[in-house]
Amino acid sequence: MIFASDNWAGASEAVMAALVAANQGPAPAYGNDEITRRLEVRMSDLFERDVAVFLVATGTAANALATAAFAPPWGAILAHRDAHLNVDECGAPEFFAGTKVVGLAGARGKIDPRGLVEALDDMPAGVVHHVQPAVLSLTQSTELGTVYTADEVAELAGIVKNRNIAVHMDGARFANAISSLQVAPSTLTWRAGVDVLSFGATKGGALMAEAIVLFDRSRQEALGYLRKRAAQLVSKHRFVAAQFDAWLDGEHWLDLADHANAMATRLAVGLDGASAARLAWIPEANEVFAFMAPTTAAALRTEGATFYEWPASGLAVADRPRPGEVLYRLVTSFRTEPAEVDRFVALVGGAPAMRQDGLETGRNC
Numbered sequence: 171m172i173f174a175s176d177n178w179a180g181a182s183e184a185v186m187a188a189l190v191a192a193n194q195g196p197a198p199a200y201g202n203d204e205i206t207r208r209l210e211v212r213m214s215d216l217f218e219r220d221v222a223v224f225l226v227a228t229g230t231a232a233n234a235l236a237t238a239a240f241a242p243p244w245g246a247i248l249a250h251r252d253a254h255l256n257v258d259e260c261g262a263p264e265f266f267a268g269t270k271v272v273g274l275a276g277a278r279g280k281i282d283p284r285g286l287v288e289a290l291d292d293m294p295a296g297v298v299h300h301v302q303p304a305v306l307s308l309t310q311s312t313e314l315g316t317v318y319t320a321d322e323v324a325e326l327a328g329i330v331k332n333r334n335i336a337v338h339m340d341g342a343r344f345a346n347a348i349s350s351l352q353v354a355p356s357t358l359t360w361r362a363g364v365d366v367l368s369f370g371a372t373k374g375g376a377l378m379a380e381a382i383v384l385f386d387r388s389r390q391e392a393l394g395y396l397r398k399r400a401a402q403l404v405s406k407h408r409f410v411a412a413q414f415d416a417w418l419d420g421e422h423w424l425d426l427a428d429h430a431n432a433m434a435t436r437l438a439v440g441l442d443g444a445s446a447a448r449l450a451w452i453p454e455a456n457e458v459f460a461f462m463a464p465t466t467a468a469a470l471r472t473e474g475a476t477f478y479e480w481p482a483s484g485l486a487v488a489d490r491p492r493p494g495e496v497l498y499r500l501v502t503s504f505r506t507e508p509a510e511v512d513r514f515v516a517l518v519g520g521a522p523a524m525r526q527d528g529l530e531t532g533r534n535c
Contacts, residue, residue, distance in 0.1 A: 171475035171510045173500035181377040188416030192408050199405045206411040212418055218356040222384040224393050225410045226402040229342045232368035232380040234262040235396045237305045239389045240336035243268035245304030250274055250281050252313045255340055270301050277486050279312030286329055306330045307338040311347045315457030320357045327363025337363050342370035345427035346455035360385040371417050375426040375504050379413040426504035430456040433502035433511055440515030447518040450489060456502045461495040475514055
């Protein structure tokens with residue numbers, strides 16, 4: 171019963187087979203190979219726009235370098251206060267951009283438009299004593315298992331665009347958001363005002379592959395130098411490109427995301443009304459949050475379940491734990507089996523996943 175994180179899962183068979191195939195014979199280094207060139211065309215086709223693609227090894231590198239390309243040292247990166255970029259990057263965005271990350275409030279991991287306006291008002295343009303907002307970063311799907319709709323992205327982007335602020339999307343789980351919303355990748359990115367996307371494949375079925383997808387090509391040269399300076403220009407570049415190429419081929423990436431989302435829905439249905447656990451809110455991707463007593467969590471771990479306690483600070487009143495409860499996060503992946511979910515649900519006294527009640531998410535639910 172592995173619900174710790176989707177980065178615990180391995181790589182899909184198709185991705186592993188692509189790595190073996192890419193290992194046949196020599197190829198030019200540093201991205202000058204045939205596989206990388208093919209991937210660049212595939213990415214442009216996928217996003218329905220001529221894009222620049224910079225492959226890196228980690229999501230932290232993707233987020234830090236993508237934002238650094240748009241933020242001067244006196245700038246500020248605005249992100250949700252629970253965002254991975256703000257909480258779990260060990261200061262990497264600040265290190266590479268030399269700037270400041272400002273955490274914003276918002277229910278269930280999503281930045282509130284009114285809060286964004288208030289934050290911008292507190293950072294008046296042209297005042298030398300204050301950092302100048304340079305980048306708005308949106309996490310998709312969010313750290314609390316919710317997703318921004320295209321209209322929500324466009325609303326937030328519209329607020330910042332008149333102040334010449336770029337929009338970055340942390341898409342470590344972008345595939346899960348696309349699966350959930352059933353929209354084209356272009357709809358959720360550049361058509362909604364996104365300038366650069368950190369497109370994550372690692373959590374979704376790759377071994378180690380992240381991409382910075384640049385919709386504003388005026389930053390292309392700067393990103394090239396930033397990537398090299400950050401030691402993220404992989405010499406045997408074809409092995410990163412091969413993972414992405416196989417992952418995207420034939421909508422394999424969406425099939426994997428569909429499964430992960432469907433397992434989250436199955437888990438949420440089972441937890442809803444369970445005797446020893448309480449579903450915190452309806453998941454919209456592949457992260458499920460539940461309230462349990464610590465003794466229940468300990469008993470589940472004794473039975474072989476892995477999951478994390480999650481900070482409950484900053485939650486809306488309706489989302490907060492009751493006395494004796496703790497908030498826990500359970501993440502499903504493309505490798506999660508229905509039997510794992512059903513066993514966990516049975517252990518907390520939940521019902522089998524026989525009903526949906528509006529909890530559907532993903533294409534195949």
